[in-house]
Amino acid sequence: xxxxxxxxxxxxxxxxxxxxxxxxxxxxxxxxxxxxxxxxxxxxxxxxxxxxxxxxxxxxxxxxxxxxxxxxxxxxxxxxxxxxxxxxxxxxxxxxxxxxxxxxxxxxxxxxxxxxxxxxxxxxxxxxxxxxxxxxxxxxxxxxxxxxxxxxxxxxxxxxxxxxxxxxxxxxxxxxxxxxxxxxxxxxxxxxxxxxxxxxxxxxxxxxxxxxxxxxxxxxxxxxxxxxxxxxxxxxxxxxxxxxxxxxxxxxxxxxxxxxxxxxxxxxxxxxxxxxxxxxxxxxxxxxxxxxxxxxxx
Numbered sequence: 246x247x248x249x250x251x252x253x254x255x256x257x258x259x260x261x262x263x264x265x266x267x268x269x270x271x272x273x274x275x276x277x278x279x280x281x282x283x284x285x286x287x288x289x290x291x292x293x294x295x296x297x298x299x300x301x302x303x304x305x306x307x308x309x310x311x312x313x314x315x316x317x318x319x320x321x322x323x324x325x326x327x328x329x330x331x332x333x334x335x336x337x338x339x340x341x342x343x344x345x346x347x348x349x350x351x352x353x354x355x356x357x358x359x360x361x362x363x364x365x366x367x368x369x370x371x372x373x374x375x376x377x378x379x380x381x382x383x384x385x386x387x388x389x390x391x392x393x394x395x396x397x398x399x400x401x402x403x404x405x406x407x408x409x410x411x412x413x414x415x416x417x418x419x420x421x422x423x424x425x426x427x428x429x430x431x432x433x434x435x436x437x438x439x440x441x442x443x444x445x446x447x448x449x450x451x452x453x454x455x456x457x458x459x460x461x462x463x464x465x466x467x468x469x470x471x472x473x474x475x476x477x478x479x480x481x482x483x484x485x486x487x488x489x490x491x492x493x494x495x496x497x498x499x500x501x502x503x504x505x506x507x508x509x510x511x512x513x514x515x516x517x518x519x520x521x522x523x524x525x526x527x528x529x530x531x532x533x534x535x536x537x538x539x540x541x542x543x
Contacts, residue, residue: 269296269354271380272352272374272380276294277291287360290358290359292356292357293356295354296354300350302343302349304339304348308340350378351377352375352376353373353375353376355372366393367392367398369401370389370390372387391440400447404446404447404450407421411453412456424459442527444472449526452467462489465489466506469506473510484510485508485542486507486508487507487542492505503522503523503524504521504522507519507534509542517533518531518533
């Protein structure tokens with residue numbers, strides 16, 4: 246009898262604990278469950294979850310506004326039969342449209358997660374999930390797909406955990422918070438190439454983990470090296486970098502609009518590439534250049 250009572254008590258406590266979860270936590274659970282089922286033969290690792298945002302169709306918002314208007318008039322004693330009939334007609338028309346179009350509120354939450362597959366590079370995803378009111382996944386919009394090398398995974402984990410970046414500065418130093426906010430905005434505000442922006446974020450983190458400072462030369466060279474690994478067929482043995490030159494679209498401006506740099510790839514055959522970065526060292530263009538190469542590296 247005592248055992249039965251203990252089991253019932255544990256079940257009750259479990260039910261209470263689940264019911265105390267916030268809507269955001271329930272949405273996180275639903276998304277994690279969905280991804281675990283989608284990647285049954287692979288390993289799913291959850292990282293950052295964004296805020297839960299309710300998306301209400303304009304027709305439902307308009308209907309609610311009419312209801313509030315009626316309530317307000319009624320409280321003030323200004324709701325007569327003529328106004329009642331007018332509002333009833335408008336609300337019935339809107340309710341009919343809502344039902345015929347099967348409109349209902351949905352919820353959105355973005356999520357960073359990593360999928361691991363044996364003998365392959367890990368893949369980081371940033372995905373926006375749309376959920377039904379009951380929490381089931383309605384739709385997904387993939388924002389970023391990024392193959393992580395082992396080192397990049399370590400850099401991302403450092404970024405995710407917001408560990409200290411600066412040499413001789415503690416974790417709670419304001420400069421750490423400012424840099425992390427800068428990197429987050431760098432990615433979130435990027436509209437054209439999320440992958441290039443995220444690569445820059447990882448390069449900055451790698452640079453600061455190794456040097457303890459924001460070294461623009463290191464960041465630019467690291468960006469170029471990573472990019473060349475994706476476009477050069479044969480492994481290269483040596484890279485030579487030119488100086489980094491500011492790009493000024495307006496000659497009267499005191500600040501550059503971006504930077505450029507040449508990189509020579511030494512392999513069986515020599516090749517060289519022109520890299521163009523924006524002000525934040527996101528790669529905006531890469532072009533092969535013709536021989537002779539020496540003039541680019543003087």
